[in-house]
Amino acid sequence: MKQDRRCWPGVVTLAALAVAFAAGRLSVPNGGSATLAGPGTEQDRVIAAARAVYPTVVGITTDGPRGGQGSGVIVQADGLILTNNHVVAEARSLRVALADGRSLPGTVLARDPETELALVRVNAANLPVATLGDSDRLQVAQTAIAIGNPLGFERTVTVGVVSAIHRRLSGERMETELDNLIQTDAAINPGNSGGPLVDLNGKVIGINTLVVRGPVGSGGLGFAIPINLARYYIEDIQRHGRSIQxxxxxxxxxxxxxxxxxxxxxxxxxxxxxxxxxxxxxxxxxxxxxxxxxxxxxxxxxxxxxxxxxxxxxxxxxxxxxxxxxxxxxxxxxxxxxxxxxxx
The missing domain is CATH 2.30.42.10 (PDZ domain)
Structure with a gap:
């Protein structure tokens, strides 16, 4: 039996903090980004950060040879959604589940196997937008919050730390080599792919992409694509219609x-x-x-x-x-x- 097993979380942890959403209030202006309350305990900051990003996280269901479930995050109020390439690869059709309960048809605007990123468009306006952070300023051991739809459980929140940065994965673990990855121990499972990894300020620092599992009974190592790379990808698609390498x-x-x-x-x-x-x-x-x-x-x-x-x-x-x-x-x-x- 192989000791390492690659698992794309893009096709669906039980929520450590999901109950927090029911306990508090969240106000996000249409087409705007949520702002966080003042400083408190670390738990308060985690809850506030998760609440801020929660309305921007979507579920993606695809129909096709690689059909399944994944996640995404809204990056523009006009319906532009960032996700992973493998979530939408070969999709004949897809639907996007918004936090407000709507389920909309989506279109793959662009996808890139080299960066493992993709953009999806839905016909909507004034959507809440995630605030993007700066992944070049990450520190090992800082808090990391993963939000997504693992195993079909919508908008699940798990919390850990940035375990390492500049990780590289290739070989049997990957269909394509990826480098400069963020490693995290925040639980990531099938369905998390394409969802945001968030810091304590409620800013997206990465896009959850895969988990590498060891022997049965051991935990998995989660990996996310740095948001700065995703930012370049979005800019390239909007300016040039393709990814510039x-x-x-x-x-x-x-x-x-x-x-x-x-x-x-x-x-x-x-x-x-x-x-x-x-x-x-x-x-x-x-x-x-x-x-x-x-x-x-x-x-x-x-x-x-x-x-x-x-x-x-x-x-x-x-x-x-x-x-x-x-x-x-x-x-x-x-x-x-x-x-x-x-x-x-």
């Missing part, structure tokens, strides 16, 4: 200790440039085949995943400074990233 233009090969010894390489970690695409940012910057990249923007590059993460944190047009070993000499190469071509 930064591009370096090389074929990298990981270097490990065995490879370094076999080929007498000067470092036991990093990536070796195998090929360079013609007229790519790498080619224009003067990178060469067999260069060894050991750092990007001052951070060590141990493998291809580190380099990919450094690139994904930037936008086309940004300068990425690479530290390269060439013929035994250490060089600094500045590369201006470009938009990834469709065929690359």
């Amino acid at each position: 930064p591009w370096l233009g090389i074929v990298p090969v990981d270097i490990d200790r065995e490879t370094a010894q076999r080929f007498n390489l000067p470092t036991p970690q990093g990536i070796r440039v195998e090929l360079i695409s013609p007229d790519s940012p790498a080619a224009r910057a003067g990178l060469r085949a067999h260069d060894i990249v050991v750092a990007a923007a001052g951070s060590p590059i141990r493998d291809t995943g580190d380099l990919r993460q450094a690139i994904r944190r930037r936008r086309p047009g940004d300068i990425l400074k690479l530290t390269v070993i060439r013929a035994g000499q250490r060089l600094e190469v500045s590369v201006r990233l470009a938009e990834r071509p469709a065929e690359d």
Whole structure:
């Protein structure tokens, strides 16, 4: 039996705080964002944060080869909803359940397997909108609140902490590699996918995406896509009609200790440039085949995943400074990233 098991929470924890909604009042102006009350105990802040976001969380039910249930969060008052790609992938039709009780047909506006994000549109106006936070300012151990529709239980709230940041998942756990993920111990289950991960200020810091489970009887590790990446995705779709991905233009090969010894390489970690695409940012910057990249923007590059993460944190047009070993000499190469071509 496999010890690790990937589980998309996008197709449906029992609520630790759901009763709190019945106990309190919430006022959200149509088309507006909720504001929180003043500071109190941490429990008071958790309850206030959950109440603020609760009206913006939707349930998504799809019909198709991968039909099932997931979650989403309203990001614009005119019916724009952010969710996960796998929630709506291959959907022939879908319905969106709003917090006010309405069930509306939805349309997939865009989806991107590379970022695991998607946008859904419903024909509605003056909807409550979630406030987006800043995932670049997250601190390990800060409180994290997950809201979604696990196992069909609508708008369930669970509470934990940000367990780690900059996590990367690939291989048998994933259909596509994801990096820079937020890890949380707030319980995430099937149906949470696409729902918000929220901080104590009621701001969305991530989009709950998957859970990795260990042996039977052990808990799972939840992972969320940082909201700053989602913000870029929304802007790209609205401005360009597609997701804009930064591009370096090389074929990298990981270097490990065995490879370094076999080929007498000067470092036991990093990536070796195998090929360079013609007229790519790498080619224009003067990178060469067999260069060894050991750092990007001052951070060590141990493998291809580190380099990919450094690139994904930037936008086309940004300068990425690479530290390269060439013929035994250490060089600094500045590369201006470009938009990834469709065929690359």
